[in-house]
Amino acid sequence: MGGVTYGLIAVLLASPVSAAPPGAGGAAVAPRFVAAAGVVEHSYTGDFEHFVGGGVAAFDCDDDGRSDLFFAGGSSPAGLYRNESEPGAVRLTPVPSPVTDLLGVTGAYPFDADSDGIADLAVLRTGPDVVLRGLGDCRFERADAALGIDGGDTWTVAFSATWEPGNALPTLAFGAYLAADRVTCDDGRLVRPGATGTAYGQPVPLSPSHCTLSLLFSDWSRTGRRDLRVSNDRHYYRDGGEQLWRIEPGEPPALYGEEDGWRRLQIWGMGIASADVTGDGYPEVYLTSQGDNKLQTLADGPERPAFEDIALERGATAHRPYTGGDVLPSTAWHAEFADVNNDGLLDLFVTKGNVEAQEGYAVRDPSNLLIGQPDGSFVEGAEAAGIVDFDRARGAALVDLDLDGLLDLVVVKRVEPVAVWRNVGGGDDAAAVPMGNWAAVRLRQPAPNVDAVGAWIEVRAEGRVTAREVTVGGGHAGGQLGWLHVGLGEATEAELRVQWPDGEWGPWVELPVNGFAVVERGEAAPVEWTP
Numbered sequence: 001m002g003g004v005t006y007g008l009i010a011v012l013l014a015s016p017v018s019a020a021p022p023g024a025g026g027a028a029v030a031p032r033f034v035a036a037a038g039v040v041e042h043s044y045t046g047d048f049e050h051f052v053g054g055g056v057a058a059f060d061c062d063d064d065g066r067s068d069l070f071f072a073g074g075s076s077p078a079g080l081y082r083n084e085s086e087p088g089a090v091r092l093t094p095v096p097s098p099v100t101d102l103l104g105v106t107g108a109y110p111f112d113a114d115s116d117g118i119a120d121l122a123v124l125r126t127g128p129d130v131v132l133r134g135l136g137d138c139r140f141e142r143a144d145a146a147l148g149i150d151g152g153d154t155w156t157v158a159f160s161a162t163w164e165p166g167n168a169l170p171t172l173a174f175g176a177y178l179a180a181d182r183v184t185c186d187d188g189r190l191v192r193p194g195a196t197g198t199a200y201g202q203p204v205p206l207s208p209s210h211c212t213l214s215l216l217f218s219d220w221s222r223t224g225r226r227d228l229r230v231s232n233d234r235h236y237y238r239d240g241g242e243q244l245w246r247i248e249p250g251e252p253p254a255l256y257g258e259e260d261g262w263r264r265l266q267i268w269g270m271g272i273a274s275a276d277v278t279g280d281g282y283p284e285v286y287l288t289s290q291g292d293n294k295l296q297t298l299a300d301g302p303e304r305p306a307f308e309d310i311a312l313e314r315g316a317t318a319h320r321p322y323t324g325g326d327v328l329p330s331t332a333w334h335a336e337f338a339d340v341n342n343d344g345l346l347d348l349f350v351t352k353g354n355v356e357a358q359e360g361y362a363v364r365d366p367s368n369l370l371i372g373q374p375d376g377s378f379v380e381g382a383e384a385a386g387i388v389d390f391d392r393a394r395g396a397a398l399v400d401l402d403l404d405g406l407l408d409l410v411v412v413k414r415v416e417p418v419a420v421w422r423n424v425g426g427g428d429d430a431a432a433v434p435m436g437n438w439a440a441v442r443l444r445q446p447a448p449n450v451d452a453v454g455a456w457i458e459v460r461a462e463g464r465v466t467a468r469e470v471t472v473g474g475g476h477a478g479g480q481l482g483w484l485h486v487g488l489g490e491a492t493e494a495e496l497r498v499q500w501p502d503g504e505w506g507p508w509v510e511l512p513v514n515g516f517a518v519v520e521r522g523e524a525a526p527v528e529w530t531p
Contacts, residue, residue, distance in 0.1 A: 030371050030381030031341045033409060033421035034429050036090040040410075040418040044394060046075035049126045051356050052177065052213060052233075052270070053106030053157045054394030054412045055334075055477025059119045061138040065516070065531055067399045067482050068138060070100065070108050070121060071412060077101040078108070078123070082138055085402040088432060090422050092401075099132065099140045107395060107477025109159045113147065113170060115447035119481050122172070124156040129174060148199030152176075154186045160473025162217035162226045163449040163501060164249045169193040169200065170449070171247070173228055173473075175212030178236060185211040185236055190228075190245075190253055204252060206230070210240030214272040216474040217247070219454070221302040222282060224503050226454055228253065231269030231287055241266045242287070244305050261304025267292055271476035273335035275346050276467075277314060277376060283469070284310070286337070288350060288476070290361060291319045291329025315377045316370060318350050322380050324364035324390055331361050332368075334476035338398040339487030340385075340407050340423060342436030344464060345372035347381075351411060351476070353392030364390045367411065391416040395478040400485060403531040405438045405514055407485055412478075439494055439511050440483040442529075443470065445501075445521035452521070454501035457484060459511060461491035488513060496526065 044054035057070040066083040069092065073079060080100045081092040104125040113120045118134035120143065128151030133143035144151050147169070158175025171193070176186035187205040194201035206212075210232035217226040230243035242265040245253040256262040271288040277295065278284060282302050287294040295316045296307035311317045320330055334351040341347065348370040354363050366388045370378035382388050392414035401408045406423035413419065427433035439459060443452040451470065458467045468484050488494055496511040498519060509525050511517055517526035 027379065028341065028343050028345055028371050028373050030369060030385040031406065031423050031425045031435055032427065033385050033387050034424050036420040036422050039090055039092045039420050040069075040071070040081060042071050042073065042079045042081075042418050043076060043415055044072055044074045044412050045415055048182075049155060050074035050106065051414075053124070053477045054414065055107030055124075055475070056395045056397050056410055056412050056418075057108040057110045057121060057478050057480070058397040058399045058410070059110035059481040061119060061134060063118075063136065065529060066403060067401065067480070069397070069410060071418060072105040072107050072395065072477060073103070074106070075103065077103060078105040080138060083401055087402050087404040090401050090408065090420055092420070095138050097140070099142065102130065106155075106157045107159070109161070109472055109479045110481035111161045111170060111453070111472045112451055112481075113143070115168070115450045117450055122159050122161070124159055124174070124477065126155045128153055129156050146199075148194060148201070149191060150203065152189065152203075157477050158188070158212045158215040160215040160217045160228065160471075162247075162454055162472070164192070164247070165502070166249070167193045168197050168448045170453070173206070173215050173217065175215045175230065176209060177211050177213065177233070183236070185209050188212050188215070188230070206245065206253060208240065210234075210243070211236040213270045214474060214476060216272045216274065216471060218274060218283065218469060218471055220283060220285075220305065223302070229272055229285065231272050233270065234266045234268050242269060256305050261300065261306040263306055263308070265294070265307075267294060270333050271335045272474040273337050273348070274474065275337040275348075277310070277346070279376065286316070286335050286348065288332035288335050290331045293318050293332050293350070315379060316348060318368045318370065321352075321362050321365050322368070323383060323388060324366060326362040326364040328360060328362040330365050331355060331358070333394050334396045334478070336396065336398055336475060338407055338485065339438075340369070340398065341371070341425070342405070342434060342438045342487035342489070344436065344461070344466065344487045344489035344491070345374065347372050348378060349396060349398055349409070351393035351396050353394065353414060356414070366390055367393050367396075387421055389419070391419075395476050397478065397480055399480060400440065400483065403516075404432055405434060405440070406432055434514075437488040437491055437513050438486065439488060439496075439513055440485050440516045441496065441511070441526070442483055442516075442518050443498060443521075444518060449501060451481065452498075452501055456499040457496060457519075458499075459486045459488075459494055459496050460508065461488050461494040483516060
């Protein structure tokens with residue numbers, strides 16, 4: 001064992017210094033979080049096959065605008081929770097069902113496979129993976145057989161999805177971990193629509209595979225092509241490493257090699273996140289590992305996938321515990337970029353926790369909340385935020401549960417109950433106090449791909465531009481589908497434009513500040529949405 005949004009890629013297109021909100025001075029600080037104790041009675045349990053995984057999917061399954069939560073359970077049943085929160089009060093209610101309460105679940109990712117406007121779930125398992133079709137009102141039915149998807153019989157922890165041009169169904173990637181012999185690695189698989197376009201064809205092995213724990217389709221070069229980034233656990237391979245597969249429509253997947261500029265990298269890869277930390281307009285990639293987390297940037301520009309590490313100079317190594325007295329190397333899992341204090345600068349949350357009782361690695365290993373600074377660096381803020389604990393964390397989600405404009409925190413743990421923290425900004429238990437302005441956006445376009453996976457949004461406010469890429473994948477064993485949250489700092493006016501998945505740009509339009517907006521392709525203005 002070594003040693004995941006709607007996945008999002010957050011990009012600050014301005015330089016790190018100019019990205020600071022106008023009028024902001026000094027260091028950026030963490031918001032306060034308040035534990036919402038007892039709202040989720042759910043744990044990720046199990047022996048060896050569930051030492052990895054433990055993800056959470058955040059998505060709206062009942063069309064009320066709130067993100068509901070589906071938790072992997074491992075040897076315990078998975079659990080679906082309906083979000084009935086209101087500003088200042090987090091309430092999550094279990095929705096029991098034999099369809100969703102599956103055993104052997106390591107993680108799950110939401111996506112709308114059939115483009116009916118209702119989220120579906122890719123459920124990853126130790127055993128056959130399952131696709132659940134959303135029926136509305138948080139009800140689901142099995143859909144893998146109807147879609148022609150063979151769930152296989154692998155230990156699956158990673159997933160990503162994208163829409164290739166001309167296809168009604170998305171292209172899916174499943175990442176396999178150890179084979180049954182617990183020595184070698186099973187192949188991952190790429191699943192594309194078949195000849196009829198209404199069901200899937202035979203899966204294509206992603207071979208060689210090297211015990212994959214995270215996958216992400218992303219347009220790393222900003223060319224409109226979404227390639228597949230793969231993070232692998234070096235504990236179980238001798239000759240492997242991190243991978244990037246070139247995905248061309250109608251062509252078999254092809255690995256980038258040294259002749260293409262790809263630089264060999266071997267880590268105990270567990271999770272993927274991405275953001276433009278350098279301000280050059282191209283996303284860096286954060287890779288979690290054991291004592292060796294990487295923040296990779298393009299060394300030679302977008303023409304070649306030649307990445308070099310800048311984690312140390314940016315203060316993002318997060319390689320040892322920052323409190324608790326343990327000096328051994330950390331074990332990192334889920335990574336996620338988001339703006340938790342709404343100051344217009346990206347922050348980075350990283351879950352931590354020993355694999356089980358692995359010698360040589362920290363036992364008291366708290367998760368990190370790295371707060372983005374005006375100079376582009378990161379500073380630890382978990383203690384100030386009040387989220388330090390020493391349980392073994394796995395998957396997580398930064399998501400606005402109570403729709404108050406502040407991103408809350410959900411963390412899945414080994415054996416211990418899920419933790420939920422409510423973000424109160426600069427406030428306290430009684431009342432949240434915003435630390436900056438914000439906007440939240442959802443995209444809509446005609447089928448297929450109604451959620452516009454692969455699109456980019458740009459938000460322009462007081463001299464800076466913030467962009468997000470709509471993705472499905474990354475993190476560790478879980479992701480999100482829902483509102484795209486953008487911090488605006490002190491800005492009171494903002495504009496937005498969209499580059500849709502086929503490359504077409506929409507016009508700049510006025511965006512509601514401190515509110516929610518739905519952007520329909522072809523419409524002249526966003527439609528404001530009120531909880």
